Amino acid sequence: MIQPAKPDLVTVNIDGKEIAVPKGTNVIEAARLVGVDVPHYCYHPKLSIVGNCRMCLVEMGLPAVDPATKAPVIDPATGKQKVNWIPRPQIGCGTNASPGLHIRTTSPMVKDCREGVMEFLLINHPLDCPICDQAGECKLQEQSTGYGRGYSRFIEQKNVKPKRTALGPRVMLDDERCILCARCVRFAKEIAKDDVLGFIDRGSYSTLTCYPGKKLENNYSLNTVDICPVGALTSTDFRFKMRVWFLKQTDSIDTESSVGANTVVWSREGQIYRITPRRNDAVNDTWMADSGRVLFKQVTSLDRLTASGSIDALVARAADLLKQGSVAIVGSGRSSVEEQFLTKKLAATFGATVSLVSRVGQGDRFLVSADKNPNLRGALVTGLISALPAPKLTELAAQIDAGKIKTVVTVNEDLTAAGLTASHLAKVSVIFVGTHRVPTIAIAKVVIPSLTVFEKNGTFVNQQFRLQKFAKAVPGPVGATDDLIILAKLAGLAVTDVAAVWKLLAAEVPALGTMSYANLPDTGLLLDATPWAALPFAEGATLHYQPAAAATA
Amino acid sequence: MAVLTLERKPLTFAERTYLPQIFGGLKTTFAHLVRKKQTLEYPEHRPAIPPGYRGVPTLVMDPNGREKCVSCQLCEFVCPPKAIRITPGEISPDAPNSHVEKAPQAFEIDMLRCIYCGLCQEVCPEEAIFLQNQFSMSGYTRAEMVHDKARLYELGGTLPDKHLKWDHKKAAAAHGNAH
Amino acid sequence: MFDFFFNLPVIVQGLIKGLAVICVIFPIAGVCSMAERKVAAWIQDRPGPNRAIVPWIAWIPFVGTFLQRLGLFHVMADGGKMLFKEDSLPGHVNKFYFIAAPILAMIPALTTVTVVPFGAYLSATGEVMPLALAPLDVGMLAVFAVASLGVYSLILAGWASNSKYPFLGSVRASAQLISYELSMTLSVIPVFLWINAPGREATLGFARAVEFQSQPGLWGGAWFGFLMPVSAFIFLVALFAETNRTPFDTIESEADLVGSFHTEYGAFKWGLFFVAEYSHMIVGSAVFVLLFFGGWNPLPWVPLATLVNWLGHFLPCAHAPLFVGVLSIAIFLLKTLFMIFFFMWVRWTVPRFRYDQVMKLGWQKLLPLSIANLLFYAVAIAFIQK
Structure with missing residues (x-):
């Protein structure tokens, strides 16, 4: 793709303010740049433009020129060039910025248009706000406060439409609330490439429906719920669970694969209710996979590990085992960069060998990549490993067989699943640091419960070598300790939080030398990937990512 | 604005002895001694509750016995002392009120926290919560002072309602679309 | 009998x-x-x-x-x-004096009662004989002497409490009680000047005072409250101050001193202070009634003997000592109780003085007034009795 070195800028005038915007920017985006909000429903920056909601009507005009001479026509009253206003309002989403375009978003006509559109939209819209899950984040509610009448002139019966249509396993449709913006239809067609949605019937009877015999069941179906400007599409998982105004939003990262989709975790009083995507145009645009949205259920799952005693007692028992020497450490591609760094320090302290477990599965070429370890590249960047790991710990098994290993520390990796047999494990003492019950803990000498990604701070390095941070959304359960603290205590370090680890990281990892956790931008930071360009990574192409091999080819 | 100078009259000798005032005061207090008592003797005599009185918050049913609360949680949100705690729930599609879709699974008002401000009543879009006439609420345990949903409906009972919007909606659905 | x-x-x-x-x-x-x-x-x-x-x-x-x-x-x-209720003893107090204070408060309160005559009976000779537990000849002096010991209990309580408000309260108490004792004593001297007329055995007992208010005639039958209104007034004001009653209860003003000297007290020890205060009120009222309001005489110019004689027309038992005794005690008690009611009545009428106002009133107003009053009556009595 050939990008112009410098984008062509055009100057537009929005409510009297001049701004230069890249050519091709539409009026809504241009207005956003000067801080003017143009209300809209059907327009979505990542979808095609259809212009069917008419909410973004604005007044437009071009500077007047004499048709014959092309000389500017000067208004004698103001001494400035006259503007020929188009007598009818135009939709902002469908109009691209052109040189000298004048836009009025606050004129009486614009206000009249918005009020008129709102009145039509609300004619058949049910008074469901008290029971509607969208309430609080509903565009229709928002614009009603600005442009609604406050009462209805419509004395006839409102339309009655189906209230509970299951479009798919995860999406529920309330047709009465639908304002026919067709965002979901376009998403299914353009982004999910699973063209199953469409409208039937006409006029006020138009109804969103799936094509006969089809269902909205692809792995991206819940994005339609996110982009629905009203409460027509709701998630069956979140439906009627909690009002959004109670929920605290915490920036996080999707851990299901090395794509590292940016997410927002919505929680209240230590309980997570949903996960939604966070816009990052370099990683996931505004989308994420449905499979990543249920990961929070692991937080309260019944097989969560907790300890009744103090962490120090557990660490002391582990230290006794570690003191015997001949330690092997099984690190994890699911640990954060900071934890991997501390794992490396732990290995250095005891002269231990380090192995990782690779998890390669199927990618979907969109937002789920083949590598299911979210932070494999973090292990490379911190120097925990230098080559890609194998799916099975055969090398470690051989060492155990050879009697070279007495103690194995595993950081949230199930050793039995990673290829060690019971006879191997019988020969060593296992120290398990992890969150959930896995077969390994049955034979582990010491089990130290740790936290999930939702309960701690940290960073991941995704497949693009983009360093992205996640934050603690909810407190961990009683009896589980932050992995950072566990690893630091095992390694005999006195760090207790991410900021302290980052001081060590900056000192010891050259690639991270100039950064700190607090300064890391919300959209992540691209690291230099050249040292590892030759490694045969498992990922195929996904959104905003081309494998290095393919890119150079 | 003109400055008014008020002349302060010098006190007479009688006034300076303070005694006439004391005798005047004694007269006044004695008049009160024999006057009719103003106190309401509470448990036997109850005050007349004026309209709009803010007593104990309760949940009410509509005249058809339908649970009005739809667990929108606005009262929980607005409650200044955070006395209200709602667990929202979905009404089963088979239930007679399935068209309402949402109802509280649990609704608790902690009367040890409630400050009787009435914001919950004011904010309720379904007119389901009312601060009614009961003003005396006590219990032997803390748990007893946390009113659960059953207790709130028991206290609230049924209030007259002219809107019946959900019944209209059900009727419209039964009538079906015009086309 | x-x-x-x-x-x-x-x-x-x-x-x-x-x-x-x-x-x-x-x-x-x-x-x-x-x-x-x-x-x-x-x-x-x-x-x-x-x-x-x-x-x-x-x-x-x-x-x-x-x-x-x-x-x-x-x-x-x-x-x-x-x-x-639990009789708590704070840890920071001086235990001996802390416990001693309420007991000490009771001693003068109960002792003064004994010398106050509370009724009379007619002897076989038709003479009015006073009823008292300990009819002392120096009754007034005994009351003054013993009652002023009450201040020690307040000081002890405040000091032993080892806490600042009680201490401040007890300092105020000692200052106030001493200030008003002067005026109080000076105000009753005219009465005793009058009743110790020449030719009679000198006495400071109360019986003589009542006897002088029971005489026939316009002057003889008049209660001293009418003859010596200024004395009565000064005695009454000083009595309010001595008994810590509103408007002179700056000692116990809860607004600035919490509970004053009894802040740290509770249960029965605290109750003893209250009993002491009320018995001071009772004795004070009784003394006031004896000296200025005719004692057990039912009305001004109507002595007890006259009433009994008049009743004798209707009741055969009117002259029985028991009947007269009960009648006189009832009359005396009614008067005393009215005084106590008056204390309460004033409490809800007059607001509390500030402490400096209390001191100013005591030293700059009442003391000069009582001295002037004493001089006036001394001269007047000397002139009359000459």
Whole structure:
């Protein structure tokens, strides 16, 4: 793709303010740049433009020129060039910025248009706000406060439409609330490439429906719920669970694969209710996979590990085992960069060998990549490993067989699943640091419960070598300790939080030398990937990512 | 604005002895001694509750016995002392009120926290919560002072309602679309 | 009739008298505290305490309800509470003096009662004989001397509490009590100048004062309150100050001193202070009635003997010593109780003085006035009796 070195800028005038915007920017985006909000429903920056909601009507005009001479026509009253206003309002989403375009978003006509559109939209819209899950984040509610009448002139019966249509396993449709913006239809067609949605019937009877015999069941179906400007599409998982105004939003990262989709975790009083995507145009645009949205259920799952005693007692028992020497450490591609760094320090302290477990599965070429370890590249960047790991710990098994290993520390990796047999494990003492019950803990000498990604701070390095941070959304359960603290205590370090680890990281990892956790931008930071360009990574192409091999080819 | 100078009259000798005032005061207090008592003797005599009185918050049913609360949680949100705690729930599609879709699974008002401000009543879009006439609420345990949903409906009972919007909606659905 | 009593050993007689004082003063103090609450309530248009009742008394029609409304059983409830609640002893106090203070408060309160005559009977010769537990010739002096010891208990309580508000309260108490004792003493001297007329045995007893108010004639029958109004006024004001009653209760002003010297006290020890305060009020009122309001004489210019003689026309037993005694005690008690009511009445009428106002009134107003009053009567009495 050939990008112009410098984008062509055009100057537009929005409510009297001049701004230069890249050519091709539409009026809504241009207005956003000067801080003017143009209300809209059907327009979505990542979808095609259809212009069917008419909410973004604005007044437009071009500077007047004499048709014959092309000389500017000067208004004698103001001494400035006259503007020929188009007598009818135009939709902002469908109009691209052109040189000298004048836009009025606050004129009486614009206000009249918005009020008129709102009145039509609300004619058949049910008074469901008290029971509607969208309430609080509903565009229709928002614009009603600005442009609604406050009462209805419509004395006839409102339309009655189906209230509970299951479009798919995860999406529920309330047709009465639908304002026919067709965002979901376009998403299914353009982004999910699973063209199953469409409208039937006409006029006020138009109804969103799936094509006969089809269902909205692809792995991206819940994005339609996110982009629905009203409460027509709701998630069956979140439906009627909690009002959004109670929920605290915490920036996080999707851990299901090395794509590292940016997410927002919505929680209240230590309980997570949903996960939604966070816009990052370099990683996931505004989308994420449905499979990543249920990961929070692991937080309260019944097989969560907790300890009744103090962490120090557990660490002391582990230290006794570690003191015997001949330690092997099984690190994890699911640990954060900071934890991997501390794992490396732990290995250095005891002269231990380090192995990782690779998890390669199927990618979907969109937002789920083949590598299911979210932070494999973090292990490379911190120097925990230098080559890609194998799916099975055969090398470690051989060492155990050879009697070279007495103690194995595993950081949230199930050793039995990673290829060690019971006879191997019988020969060593296992120290398990992890969150959930896995077969390994049955034979582990010491089990130290740790936290999930939702309960701690940290960073991941995704497949693009983009360093992205996640934050603690909810407190961990009683009896589980932050992995950072566990690893630091095992390694005999006195760090207790991410900021302290980052001081060590900056000192010891050259690639991270100039950064700190607090300064890391919300959209992540691209690291230099050249040292590892030759490694045969498992990922195929996904959104905003081309494998290095393919890119150079 | 003109400055008014008020002349302060010098006190007479009688006034300076303070005694006439004391005798005047004694007269006044004695008049009160024999006057009719103003106190309401509470448990036997109850005050007349004026309209709009803010007593104990309760949940009410509509005249058809339908649970009005739809667990929108606005009262929980607005409650200044955070006395209200709602667990929202979905009404089963088979239930007679399935068209309402949402109802509280649990609704608790902690009367040890409630400050009787009435914001919950004011904010309720379904007119389901009312601060009614009961003003005396006590219990032997803390748990007893946390009113659960059953207790709130028991206290609230049924209030007259002219809107019946959900019944209209059900009727419209039964009538079906015009086309 | 009472010979067996007078035949008892003196010690036993004394013990019986002492017990009688305790048995009379404690209930009266309790009833006074209830009266205080009732009067306060009535002046504030409230019914006051009206709930407590003993079950079987509640079953008596009308009377039970009346007693309940009167709040009499609240006295019992209060007393029971004081007796049975935990008698806490703060850790920071000086324990010996802390416990000694309320006991010391009771000593002058109960001792002064004994010298105050509370009634009279007609002797066989038709003479009016006063009734008192210890009819001292120096009655007034004894009352002044013993009553002023009361200030020591307040000082002790405040000091032993080892806490600043009690201490401030006790400092105020000592200053105030001493200040007003001067005026009080000076105000009664004209009375005793008058009753110690030449040719009679000198006395500081109260009986003579009452006797002088029982004489025939316009001047003889007039109570001293009419003859010496300024004396009566000064004595009354000083009495308010001496008994720490509003408007002179800066010592106990809870707004700035919490509970003053009894801040750290609770339960029965605290109750003793209250009993002491009420018995001071009772004795003070009694002395005031004796000196200025005719003692047991029913009305001005109507002595007890006249009343008894008049009653003799209707009642054959009117001259019996027991009847006269009871009648005189009733009259005297009524007057004293009215004085106590007056104390309460004033409490809800006049706001509390500031401490500096109390001092200013005591030293700059009352003391000069009482000296002037004394000089005037000394000269006047000398002139009249010449």
